[in-house]
Amino acid sequence: MEGVEDIVILGAGIAGLATSLGLHSIVTISVNSGLTTSEMPFTAPDQEVDFRCMNRRVLLETLENELPKSTIRYSSKVVHIEDSGFLKSIHLADGTIIKTKVLIGCDGVNSVVAKFLGLSKPSFVGRSGVRALINYKDGHGFEPKLMQFFGKGVRYGVIPCDDRTVYWFFTFTPTPQEKEVEEDPNKLKQFVLSKLGKVSDKIRAVFENTELNNMVCSPLRFRHPWELLWGDISKDNVCVAGDALHPMTPDVGQGACSALEDAVVLARALADALKRKQENDEKNEQWQIRKGLEKYAKERRWRSFELISTAYLVGFMQQSDGVLMNFVRDKIMAKFLAGVLLKTTRFDCGDLTIS
Template identity: 25%
Template sequence: MDGSSAVVVGGGIGGLAAVIGLHRIGWQVTVVERASTLEDAGAGISLAANGLRALDELGVGEAVRNASRGQYSGGTRTPRGGWLARMDGSALERAVGAPIMGIPRSALHRLLRDALPAEALRIGAEADSLQQIHPGTVRVGCGDTVLDADLVVAADGIGSPMRSRLFPAHPGPAHPGPAYSGSTVLRAITEHPVDPGTDFELTWGPGAEFGHIALPDGQAEWHAVLNLPAGRRFADPLAELRRRFRTWYDPIPALLDATRPTAVLHHDVHELRTPLPSYTAGRTALLGDAAHAMTPNLGQGACQALEDAVTLAAALATAPTVQAALAHYDAERRPRGQAVARAARQAGRMGQQLSHPVAIALRNTAMRLTPSRAATRMILRHHAWVPPRLD
């Protein structure tokens, strides 16, 4: 199907990866991004071995590794600093070929964008209609502009308008749209270099989590997750976090003190709790959060989007028809994406969202007694993914 054309709706990590993958197999691709300026907003992101392998297949893995920092030391703690589980990044690297890597989200976006054909990206263009005009062509309307293509990739995020058009009855009147997880997250990158002591940590208190990722330039990304009603906001988010975490062990207060108040981002955590019946409809494929928005508890959201992108491109490179490729994509990606989403939800319920003292004590005891090899095996279920080849 060399020489075919596609429109990718959404210029996030998954959408940009899809453009790169489709371009590598010889397709003409346009990505439509509704933002009028690309501000490269966001804090930090962790990339596991499965995401890194996908990036390797897209030809940008080395550049991403060079802009990242490996997570070799750290683990999970209590608010007083006691260890619940230690992370052995070297053992994980031996098992799957790569440690988890930390990178600023803005840097990852720029690297993906740099790998695009110059003419591929259209910003400030919102896809406001989707129409199958005949069996071989699908049409995307962007205001006064019409784009016809052999394929549309809906990578327009958790609130995906494309998903709503394709599956108007999903998830049904009992669960309208993405569901609030019960948690809200505040995050930022420190203003200047700071030494958090380890590459990566999570700290679990009653209904709260604080975590950090050390970044290559000496700065650190931190996040705070709280059990709160949806829509709750603070007049001074940084001051509120200092109040809530003032008794937690160092370096948590130091990370907050190294942050500009205006740098703090605050988002409620939503997920696509009711699984989609398919990741495809007609000549449209859903990808990333549009297909399987999940909670961040396993750090797999971006990795799963990258897996989607490579799997879709490989299917289109080898299948005899677009329809056959989309059937293969759905069969490969839907079981895995939905299984990872379920596991992430369960991890949140057993981690940060626990608030009852007895439940927390039982969880903490179980974690301390779990052998490190068993913990590594649990991680491997998600990290040990081998991408199809695009060459």
């Protein structure tokens, strides 16, 4: 079929690049113009920032460098997707139309592909998150561990990335009066500093010395987990992965990890299906693709449900400012929550080979 791609992946974040690496011999990647793969982990909708979390940037660059350059196509924004029978037509803002046998949406929380599948737009959880990176020319001196703190309606933490780079986060429940600080970097920084409470001078200096252009604030959103039980993760020859599948709050730190899980399961299921197709048998090929994506959806449905639910509940408990809830959290649930967080990291992707 002339002019038809075997596979198109929308989005070149961790999920998109890792999936394409598993299928690199037959993959075309399309990403929106203005976004580069090294910027995507910390790029909020319609917002670019000048910092990267170094470990994730290295991962993205490594994945990208492992791919043949001919498989990566930078394109203009996707306007809409048209169902042309088994083929899907991707209409771009510059007038280009790309037709494909398989469409994989790794295009983030505002996924066009998720919308095409009928999944609803992620919901605001009532909290906002500030994320930032600070570099120390002569080293920061922190031990390699998460330092987490709680205040009245806020939670924040400091995490060394390497000997000279520190990442920090700050989540809060904005009041109507505080919403305006999210739009003004100066007010946002002062707001964060005013909510730190009693911390060491060294910890406070992390926030005080962070440059304004190294901070970003965005509302925290998630997909209602029950939607994954009856919604379409895949349909015919279309599926979603990464944040397009399971947007979640950052409270269990599994967003990027689960994107890699998606990529392994999806690449294995789809490649295995395509390997079994018969030569010049279009109907059998379509059937194999559909069954491969259904297998992927079956494997990822409950895992995604668990991750989204756990992240939401952990965030709700950790950030509550009620006296009773704080007592339960600190005195009763602390060990349980630690166990839950550890359990979420333990996922067996199975055999990585294709039979």
